[in-house]
Every structure is written in C-alpha cells, then in structure tokens.
Amino acid sequence: MAKSGIKKWPENERPREKLFKYGEHTLTNAELLAILFRTGAKGMSAVDLGRQVVERFKTFRNMSHTDISEMRSFKGIGDTKIAQLRASFEIARRFMSEPKKPSSVIKSPKDAAGLFMPRLRDIKKEIFQVLLLNSKNNIIDIVEIEEGTVDQANPHIREIALKALQNFAASIIAAHNHPSGEPEPSKEDGVFTKNLVAACRALQINVLDHIIIGDNRYYSFAEHKRL
Numbered sequence: 001m002a003k004s005g006i007k008k009w010p011e012n013e014r015p016r017e018k019l020f021k022y023g024e025h026t027l028t029n030a031e032l033l034a035i036l037f038r039t040g041a042k043g044m045s046a047v048d049l050g051r052q053v054v055e056r057f058k059t060f061r062n063m064s065h066t067d068i069s070e071m072r073s074f075k076g077i078g079d080t081k082i083a084q085l086r087a088s089f090e091i092a093r094r095f096m097s098e099p100k101k102p103s104s105v106i107k108s109p110k111d112a113a114g115l116f117m118p119r120l121r122d123i124k125k126e127i128f129q130v131l132l133l134n135s136k137n138n139i140i141d142i143v144e145i146e147e148g149t150v151d152q153a154n155p156h157i158r159e160i161a162l163k164a165l166q167n168f169a170a171s172i173i174a175a176h177n178h179p180s181g182e183p184e185p186s187k188e189d190g191v192f193t194k195n196l197v198a199a200c201r202a203l204q205i206n207v208l209d210h211i212i213i214g215d216n217r218y219y220s221f222a223e224h225k226r227l
Contacts, residue, residue: 015047029054036084041076049076064089065122093119097142104139106131106208109220112173113211115142120177120213128155128176132169133208140167155192157199164205171206175213183214185221193221 015031033050040046057063071082096118106112132140143163145155164172193210200207209222
C-alpha cells in the first residue's frame with residue numbers, strides 16, 4: 001500500500017473505523033499506536049509511524065521503559081505523542097494492578113506479588129506500595145507510600161502504619177521494586193522489614209510479608225522465613 005494519509009484509505013482499513021466495527025482486539029500493534037499518535041509525518045501515515053516504532057522496540061513492554069530521548073529520535077514523534085504513549089502505559093499498569101474484585105483474597109506471597117508486579121517491575125526508580133487487608137485477608141486497598149530515586153526508596157514506617165489505621169486494616173503486605181531487576185534484598189531492606197514488623201506489632205497490625213519486585217521475579221521475606 002502506498003504511503004498516504006489515513007483519511008484517503010478505504011474506511012474498512014482505517015484503524016479507528018476498524019476498532020469500532022470489529023473491536024480493538026483485531027488491530028495490530030502498529031494500528032493501536034496509530035490511534036494514539038493520530039498523525040504521522042511528512043510522507044508517512046500514523047500506521048507507518050507505528051510500524052517503525054514496533055520494529056524498533058518489538059514489544060509494548062520495551063516501549064514502556066525506553067528513554068524519552070529515544071522516542072524523540074523518530075521523525076514525527078514529539079512531546080504530545082510521547083505524553084499520550086506514556087500515559088497509556090501507566091493506565092495499563094494501574095489497570096493490571098487493580099484487584100479483580102474488591103473481595104479478592106490473598107492466600108500466598110505469589111498472589112500478592114501478582115498484584116504488585118505489573119505496576120512495579122518496569123519502573124526505573126524505587127516505589128513503595130502497601131497492600132491493606134482485613135481480618136480475612138480480603139483486599140481493602142493498595143496504597144503508594146513514596147517514590148524514591150533510582151537507587152533507594154525511604155518509606156516512612158509512621159506513614160505506613162497511619163494508612164493501615166485509617167483504613168481499619170488488620171494486616172498489611174509491603175512491597176517495593178528494585179529497578180536493577182534483581183529482587184534479592186539488600187541489608188537495608190532487611191533492617192527496614194524488621195523495624196516495620198516491630199512498629200506494626202505494637203499497633204496490633206500484622207505484617208504478613210515484604211515483597212521485592214524484580215524483572216518478572218520477586219523475593220518474599222515470608223517465604224524465606226525472615227519476618
């Protein structure tokens with residue numbers, strides 16, 4: 001097909017029209033990107049631009065944590081398109097992190113890691129989250145405590161305890177990511193976990209686990225009997 005503006009294409013070949021007629025699941029990755037981009041560049045349609053991006057990064061996950069400067073290297077991709085793309089990735093992370101239903105029960109460290117993983121595994125700075133649970137281990141909420149630098153997050157134990165008390169949580173599961181992708185805990189992670197357990201015990205809040213998220217892997221202090 002000759003490169004031209006999408007408006008000149010037959011309606012059944014235009015990404016937006018295909019989405020409404022056949023469903024978004026029928027679109028290629030390049031066509032999905034074209035809908036976000038809306039426009040291409042001189043002599044290039046939005047779909048052509050989408051194909052170039054897909055060819056470079058192969059997967060949406062690779063795209064999601066690429067540097068902004070690398071996206072700017074594409075002809076036709078400016079700050080507006082980059083912002084739209086990055087916002088869509090963050091929406092996807094938050095969607096995947098949401099419990100499937102409010103009454104979801106956490107039965108194991110693997111269950112908890114599965115909730116944290118989509119949000120935390122690709123973030124390039126440390127983020128600390130806390131899963132709040134009732135007395136039957138039903139999920140009350142997931143709260144984000146503090147964003148850190150690339151090397152370190154400094155969550156405040158007082159703030160964690162306050163969030164638990166405000167939401168009447170009986171138990172909590174703490175989690176943070178290691179941007180390196182290696183989930184093995186540091187000495188500081190161990191000290192923090194020990195202090196968190198002691199502080200929450202005094203308030204009759206049970207710390208069920210502290211989970212460190214890496215690249216599709218996790219470390220559970222509970223599984224390693226370190227609580």
